[in-house]
Amino acid sequence: MVAPARPRKLAKVPFVELADGRLQGVVSSGSDIERVYVSSVEAGTYAFACSTNNNRPCGGARGSYCNHIRALVGEAVLQYGAERVARWLRVDTGDEEPTAAGVTAAMAATRPAQAEAKTAAPVFSRFLRHLAYLELTPDTVPLPEMQWFPQARAVA
Template sequence: MLADWERSSTVRVVPPARPRKLAKVPFVELADGRLQGVVSSGSDIERVYVSSVEAGSYAFACSTNNNRPCGGARGTYFCKHIHTLITEAVLQYGAERVARYLRVEIAAGEVDAQTIAAEMSGTSAAGETTAAAPVFSRFLRHLAYLELAPTTAPLPELQWFPPTRAVA
């Protein structure tokens, strides 16, 4: 027998491990085989960076919302946007889950964002740069949902989910 949440068209929301700094990293996700998200610029309020780290290979990419490469994401060291993204992902999902998703092998003990980033260092900045557009698009869609008034009524754009029926 399926649980109620498994029969609904909504996804169960996992509460964050700790509160995040939404002004710094308004969007972070573990998706498409990457840790990816949007990080605010420290110098320009209208600029954001789309940053990502691939699971397993740790190849990373960071560029502005206008597809200009981040000046700090060169060589084999993460830029400050990638470090900030990892820190916020740990706050949202927990260090163990982030490390497991990225396939970072860490010895037993206290796992934190710095440890995860240190284990992934030394990787080339040859990440998938085409991922920036879909990530930024999902971020904008996320912002649109935040502007909606609270309601329990279904959203028409999410009605394409097929109804599920219990198999007898």
């Protein structure tokens, strides 16, 4: 577990991850509290997808990055740091220190294609799984699904 580069607010982007060759996550709707969007950007090609958790396409992602994807990149930079996000997505920001705006601008300059939102279901499922951990009472008993994590050994 890597500590966040900077603290972030979870209301707008409650879930962000660098996984499966993409930057992906869940972004809250700005207009409907009951709606969330699952957004992703592929590393290298910068192909993007954005749809609701019910697989309805995002109206703002028509040929360019929507505000959900821009928010996702911004929160990923807060969570992981700009250099790590740029390295993960394989974005060349030139000689400048990477920023969220710089990473997004560099990706948008390549005129990325809109990808099919086929990754929405697994990403949303992982988000719901993370929410389930918040409902657990604090305990020191190991969780069976977490047993694969390496355990620290005591040094004698």
